[in-house]
Amino acid sequence: MYKRIQNGSDVRGIAITGVEGENVNLTPTTAFHIGCGFAEWLAKRLGKDAQDLRISVGRDPRLSGPLLSSAMVAGLASRGSKVVQYGLATTPAMYMSCILEGHLNDGAIMITASHLPFNRNGFKFFTREGGLEKKDITELLQQAAASAASQMGEGGQQSYSDAAHVLQTALQVDPESVPEESFMPVYSEHMRKLLKEGINHPEHFDTPLDGLHFLVDAGNGGGGFFATDVLAPLGADITGSQFLDPDGMFPNHIPNPEDKGAMASATDAVKRHKPDLGIVFDTDVDRSAVVASSGEPINSNRYIALMAAVTLRKYPGTTIVTDSVTSNGLTKFIKGLGGKHFRYKRGYKNVISKGIELNEKGEETNLMMETSGHGAMKENYFLDDGAYSALQIIVETAKQQVDGGKSITEDLLGKLPEPLEAAEFRLKLQTENFKDEGARILGAFRGWVEEGASGASGWTMEADNHEGWRVSVDEGEGKQGWLLLRASLHDPLLVLNVESDVTGGMRGIIDKVVDFFAISDFKADSSQLKDFQ
Numbered sequence: 001m002y003k004r005i006q007n008g009s010d011v012r013g014i015a016i017t018g019v020e021g022e023n024v025n026l027t028p029t030t031a032f033h034i035g036c037g038f039a040e041w042l043a044k045r046l047g048k049d050a051q052d053l054r055i056s057v058g059r060d061p062r063l064s065g066p067l068l069s070s071a072m073v074a075g076l077a078s079r080g081s082k083v084v085q086y087g088l089a090t091t092p093a094m095y096m097s098c099i100l101e102g103h104l105n106d107g108a109i110m111i112t113a114s115h116l117p118f119n120r121n122g123f124k125f126f127t128r129e130g131g132l133e134k135k136d137i138t139e140l141l142q143q144a145a146a147s148a149a150s151q152m153g154e155g156g157q158q159s160y161s162d163a164a165h166v167l168q169t170a171l172q173v174d175p176e177s178v179p180e181e182s183f184m185p186v187y188s189e190h191m192r193k194l195l196k197e198g199i200n201h202p203e204h205f206d207t208p209l210d211g212l213h214f215l216v217d218a219g220n221g222g223g224g225f226f227a228t229d230v231l232a233p234l235g236a237d238i239t240g241s242q243f244l245d246p247d248g249m250f251p252n253h254i255p256n257p258e259d260k261g262a263m264a265s266a267t268d269a270v271k272r273h274k275p276d277l278g279i280v281f282d283t284d285v286d287r288s289a290v291v292a293s294s295g296e297p298i299n300s301n302r303y304i305a306l307m308a309a310v311t312l313r314k315y316p317g318t319t320i321v322t323d324s325v326t327s328n329g330l331t332k333f334i335k336g337l338g339g340k341h342f343r344y345k346r347g348y349k350n351v352i353s354k355g356i357e358l359n360e361k362g363e364e365t366n367l368m369m370e371t372s373g374h375g376a377m378k379e380n381y382f383l384d385d386g387a388y389s390a391l392q393i394i395v396e397t398a399k400q401q402v403d404g405g406k407s408i409t410e411d412l413l414g415k416l417p418e419p420l421e422a423a424e425f426r427l428k429l430q431t432e433n434f435k436d437e438g439a440r441i442l443g444a445f446r447g448w449v450e451e452g453a454s455g456a457s458g459w460t461m462e463a464d465n466h467e468g469w470r471v472s473v474d475e476g477e478g479k480q481g482w483l484l485l486r487a488s489l490h491d492p493l494l495v496l497n498v499e500s501d502v503t504g505g506m507r508g509i510i511d512k513v514v515d516f517f518a519i520s521d522f523k524a525d526s527s528q529l530k531d532f533q
């Protein structure tokens, strides 16, 4: 059971009922044992006694958050660790609670399921070194499972006995010993300081955003503080900002900068209120996107390009690591600015870890960013922080107001080569043994392309493939594009991304992929490729 809720370097599960066919597998009892497991794991990692640890617990606004938080706190406290409950928080703020002077917690736990529906929840864990890796989570969950096993009663009374133990332990926790305080004021102050120093306004240092208008769309996640506690106190007009109040049912739109509906809602608001910049956060604020004052959405490749431009001004020639689905236009853009693009795998942890590794090997790498909106900078502890990314663009916007000149977002939109057509298809693998079937299909696809069986002239397997197979397509007369077929990181799916630089080019590429799926009895549902208009 504990194995099943591991999701890469996070824990994710179904925390409340309300969605048909989705059964709860992340209960307060589970949270309790994971609390026990984390205290034990961290004590071992740091060579300390669990009693000497101080651990913070925060959560996003999901309805299941308060109960899971209390259970987690009881688990940590049962091992003697000192716990501080922050209540509503953001994921990057939880990490900062381990490294900001005056706090320096040994570990932090954020209760969140990012952009997933209201019934889900999950946990992200931090030490002062950063977020836990996949193998750390595996160890921690083994520890949690052992804690749960030690409470098992006989036969049918197992879960009752375990839950009773959790409740009893929780009741013994002295509330006085678990202070409740909010960390968000501390984090907001830190953000305000960074903005003041970054802009360094020649006339009004303390209110560097005077005369500027920013519109924040927090989608009722945890990002509302950024408008009210970071931007407004620095003099910004935040009129038109929307969905700032946390609401775990996310009644307006999914807080997710990758989501078309979320971006449409934010761009509409920007068109109505005409701020200097719009800012969109995901639920736990480790991801963001922006909207140009014209209402043009800047997410995915565009946001990486914008962040690359800012980063390359500060760190000329730097390497920028991205995920595997980034466009060829982005590579050209980064090269054009004198930078180096390292296209790696999907998954923000993979992208960040590759950046850390390149730096260790001596290759200066200052930005690691995924099309999902996770962006981490070397100068900011390699932490993926949506607020820190947005802050970079705000600093540039404010500087441009002082110096005059073209706004950085408008400038970008003219220079980034963009494909005329782009789409992503998620093809369900129709077998229990989906990992093997996915690998079989990918192997066959590679052979099919390399042997020229596609019959397509101008299909070349790209050299630097790090996951799946990316094929560049050049059929002459500007008919260029690419496709990437890879396994999804977490779901039983193959994912196909296709881009074309000519109108109608994508259809031709997809038709050939349809031919590929017909060569064998592959257990993947590729029907949407045929139906694609």
Ligand SMILES: O=P(O)(O)OC[C@H]1O[C@H](O)[C@H](O)[C@@H](O)[C@@H]1O
Residues within 6 Å of the ligand: 346, 347, 348, 349, 370, 372, 374, 487, 488, 489, 490, 491, 495
């Ligand atoms: O492989 P996929 O199914 O496209 O999902 C991959 C995505 O999974 C999660 O959402 C992670 O937070 C992202 O960092 C990652 O890119």
